Amino acid sequence: MAEQAGVSTATVSRALNGGGYVSPELHSAVTRAAQELGYTSNAVAAALRSSRSGALGIIVPEIVHSNVSQLVQEVEGFLTPKGVHLILSCSRSDADKEGRAIRSMIARRVDGLIILPAPCSFSRSLMATLGASLPCVELRQASTNWNIEWISGAGEPKAAMLPLVNHLSGQLCPAARVGMR
Structure with a gap:
């Protein structure tokens, strides 16, 4: 997803998880890449983390x-x-x-x-x-x-x-x- 969006994996993580600032254009690129790749968040992983x-x-x-x-x-x-x-x-x-x-x-x-x-x-x-x-x-x-x-x-x-x-x-x-x- 990071490669498709042209950003780092850390930027993908921040954009998807709200863990820090991501510019609107990078956020849009990550969101678009996620949709194109059919990405859905993993609720089990999120539950383990939180x-x-x-x-x-x-x-x-x-x-x-x-x-x-x-x-x-x-x-x-x-x-x-x-x-x-x-x-x-x-x-x-x-x-x-x-x-x-x-x-x-x-x-x-x-x-x-x-x-x-x-x-x-x-x-x-x-x-x-x-x-x-x-x-x-x-x-x-x-x-x-x-x-x-x-x-x-x-x-x-x-x-x-x-x-x-x-x-x-x-x-x-x-x-x-x-x-x-």
Whole structure:
């Protein structure tokens, strides 16, 4: 790509990753070369470099209920403008499947997790065991209203989830009880 654009590899890197100044004409040359060569960025490499996946996981028991689909839409609508992708998993109200989904989300290095636990779920202890530093929000539904039961994690990652929690509590459950640990 550098050869086609007539620039150094460092200039290509700065132009594509925003890591420093690149003149508008060189930026244009790099962008044009990238398009001509069919270049797409490697999200996995970027995640390794930044220690952030740019993805948030959500595990729900069912997706057919309108209240759950509303929740997923609210979360996705909040995250998309911030450049964060949502990874959805359905546990089908099975605690074992939920546990596998949690492990899968952690293995995929999601930046945070929202879970609507299955009945008789052990998600809290599993989350504590598998990733105490992963910001997690647990939602439980009480009739037609949502309760935000707990947020785990520590420091900056936990703080990063708070705007989403505030958004959800404002949109889905204005009278919600938010408990943090």
